[in-house]
Amino acid sequence: MRRIAVFNQKGGVGKTTSVLNLAAAMLSQKQSPLLIDMDPQCHLTEILTDALPGSQRSLFGFYQNNTPLDELMVPWNDAGLLIPAHRELAKVDSIFGKGPSILNRLRSGLDNLEKKISADTILLDCCPYLGVLSLNAVFAADLMIVPISSDFLSLQGAQKVEKTLKALENVLKRRVPRRYLLTCYDRRRSMTFDVEKLAQQYFGPELCQTVISENVAVAESPQAKQDIFRYDSHAKGAHDYLALLQELNNIDLAG
Amino acid sequence: MRRIAVFNQKGGVGKTTSVLNLAAAMLSQKQSPLLIDMDPQCHLTEILTDALPGSQRSLFGFYQNNTPLDELMVPWNDAGLLIPAHRELAKVDSIFGKGPSILNRLRSGLDNLEKKISADTILLDCCPYLGVLSLNAVFAADLMIVPISSDFLSLQGAQKVEKTLKALENVLKRRVPRRYLLTCYDRRRSMTFDVEKLAQQYFGPELCQTVISENVAVAESPQAKQDIFRYDSHAKGAHDYLALLQELNNIDLAG
Numbered sequence: 477m478r479r480i481a482v483f484n485q486k487g488g489v490g491k492t493t494s495v496l497n498l499a500a501a502m503l504s505q506k507q508s509p510l511l512i513d514m515d516p517q518c519h520l521t522e523i524l525t526d527a528l529p530g531s532q533r534s535l536f537g538f539y540q541n542n543t544p545l546d547e548l549m550v551p552w553n554d555a556g557l558l559i560p561a562h563r564e565l566a567k568v569d570s571i572f573g574k575g576p577s578i579l580n581r582l583r584s585g586l587d588n589l590e591k592k593i594s595a596d597t598i599l600l601d602c603c604p605y606l607g608v609l610s611l612n613a614v615f616a617a618d619l620m621i622v623p624i625s626s627d628f629l630s631l632q633g634a635q636k637v638e639k640t641l642k643a644l645e646n647v648l649k650r651r652v653p654r655r656y657l658l659t660c661y662d663r664r665r666s667m668t669f670d671v672e673k674l675a676q677q678y679f680g681p682e683l684c685q686t687v688i689s690e691n692v693a694v695a696e697s698p699q700a701k702q703d704i705f706r707y708d709s710h711a712k713g714a715h716d717y718l719a720l721l722q723e724l725n726n727i728d729l730a731g
Numbered sequence: 732m733r734r735i736a737v738f739n740q741k742g743g744v745g746k747t748t749s750v751l752n753l754a755a756a757m758l759s760q761k762q763s764p765l766l767i768d769m770d771p772q773c774h775l776t777e778i779l780t781d782a783l784p785g786s787q788r789s790l791f792g793f794y795q796n797n798t799p800l801d802e803l804m805v806p807w808n809d810a811g812l813l814i815p816a817h818r819e820l821a822k823v824d825s826i827f828g829k830g831p832s833i834l835n836r837l838r839s840g841l842d843n844l845e846k847k848i849s850a851d852t853i854l855l856d857c858c859p860y861l862g863v864l865s866l867n868a869v870f871a872a873d874l875m876i877v878p879i880s881s882d883f884l885s886l887q888g889a890q891k892v893e894k895t896l897k898a899l900e901n902v903l904k905r906r907v908p909r910r911y912l913l914t915c916y917d918r919r920r921s922m923t924f925d926v927e928k929l930a931q932q933y934f935g936p937e938l939c940q941t942v943i944s945e946n947v948a949v950a951e952s953p954q955a956k957q958d959i960f961r962y963d964s965h966a967k968g969a970h971d972y973l974a975l976l977q978e979l980n981n982i983d984l985a986g
């Protein structure tokens with residue numbers, strides 16, 4: 477079971493949007509993704525559910541009470557599964573601090589989960605802050621996706637992620653495979669191509685070939701509580717997220 | 732001296748962009764703003780300075796060593812002043828927890844500062860997380876500006892800010908004057924007007940009349956390490972931030 481963490485500590489770069497729509501692309505290919513909302517802001521949870529669960533029935537229950545992850549899953553979109561977030565997750569940083577056992581908590585929880593369920597892929601939506609929750613996601617992941625919203629400030633954020641990952645790899649004693657993904661890619665602006673050139677320079681083969689086009693339908697779909705495939709399957713955004721899925725399926729996770 | 736905190740826990744809504752360009756609008760009107768970068772990601776600091784200061788010469792020095800704020804100021808753009816951020820600020824949450832004395836730390840620091848310097852306005856750029864730093868900004872502010880990047884997810888973030896402020900007002904024993912500001916306002920998209928209608932419904936007279944247009948020059952200027960007025964004073968974004976300044980100057984801070 478592949479575990480993909482979507483993280484960039486820069487805000488608003490398309491983390492939630494990418495988790496939502498990459499999962500929906502998987503569903504369209506008859507795969508079964510499990511989503512874990514790791515953001516105390518609960519944006520993914522609010523899109524996919526009609527009522528927020530109590531804190532004990534959310535990912536917070538796993539951290540606070542060691543509730544097994546499979547007991548926290550709720551269905552979405554027929555074949556998908558979600559472990560919801562809750563605003564109480566904001567306390568995880570202060571409850572736990574940053575010792576090595578807390579950093580591997582999610583990793584072990586997922587090891588146990590995988591003995592019980594058969595999702596193909598686990599997608600982790602992170603908040604724009606590298607605290608205990610996002611570190612849990614990084615330590616649990618087989619692959620990290622770092623979205624870059626085709627502007628200079630989010631490119632800077634991605635560079636910081638790269639620096640942080642290199643530093644963490646000494647601790648983790650392994651390389652975290654990652655891919656940098658240009659989102660909100662607006663071909664009408666020369667800035668988009670300037671950012672793309674720099675990203676190619678900085679990240680080389682780790683920059684995804686697929687780009688996610690700026691596409692207003694993608695921004696509208698959350699209001700309808702839908703992913704882009706349900707909202708408008710002919711939209712450019714749907715096409716791009718499917719292309720991204722195909723590119724990711726071809727990655728050999730050893731590199 | 733007016734203290735304006737710019738906060739929305741939603742990422743990428745234009746907090747840093749608004750602090751930068753509102754300050755630049757003030758400079759263009761011969762006012763003298765002091766900027767305080769309260770984001771451990773240091774985006775504002777990186778735009779305005781050529782070299783990041785050591786942690787002791789940043790806002791972190793105020794929190795860790797009680798260094799007076801006026802000793803931490805550095806100049807920018809001839810007449811402006813900045814207190815730089817540093818990534819060590821990420822530790823402030825865990826060092827201090829959330830007792831009442833830490834929450835008023837910045838407020839008292841600014842009270843002392845105002846005896847020594849004569850800036851007209853202090854602008855606080857917050858990170859997308861409501862921890863000790865952003866709470867310090869809220870507790871110190873005479874006015875909060877909450878940017879909304881004209882999409883549904885950032886509107887939801889703004890609604891959460893409103894809920895949080897109402898809850899905090901019981902603790903603060905005062906109402907925090909605030910204004911909600913539509914940014915990245917793209918008149919080509921019907922979604923912009925849908926979001927605007929909802930914002931008018933939710934925030935009424937607290938929604939700014941001024942909107943900040945989607946304007947690629949605004950997104951390009953950080954790469955040149957410039958605000959929009961220096962980068963292209965004829966740009967729509969410059970015009971809009973000047974109009975925002977004029978609207979804010981007319982607010983009676985009692986409401």
Ligand SMILES: Nc1ncnc2c1ncn2[C@@H]1O[C@H](COP(=O)(O)OP(=O)(O)OP(=O)(O)O)[C@@H](O)[C@H]1O
Binds near residue numbers: 494604690743
């Ligand atoms: N390809 C796209 N085209 C148009 N709009 C997009 C696209 N991708 C994302 N958006 C919009 O940009 C905004 C920010 O995206 P999103 O919330 O997914 O970013 P995020 O990185 O998860 O933010 P945060 O840091 O707050 O968690 C949302 O309103 C989203 O709908």
Ligand SMILES: Nc1ncnc2c1ncn2[C@@H]1O[C@H](COP(=O)(O)OP(=O)(O)OP(=O)(O)O)[C@@H](O)[C@H]1O
Binds near residue numbers: 744857859914943968
């Ligand atoms: N009016 C605008 N027109 C075009 N681009 C804009 C506009 N306002 C902001 N941007 C761009 O949108 C991106 C996000 O803006 P910014 O970094 O200021 O948001 P933020 O709320 O400070 O983000 P964070 O939550 O990460 O601190 C930046 O690349 C910025 O240049």
Ligand SMILES: [Mg+2]
Binds near residue numbers: 515602
């Ligand atoms: Mg998100």
Ligand SMILES: [Mg+2]
Binds near residue numbers: 858
């Ligand atoms: Mg910012």
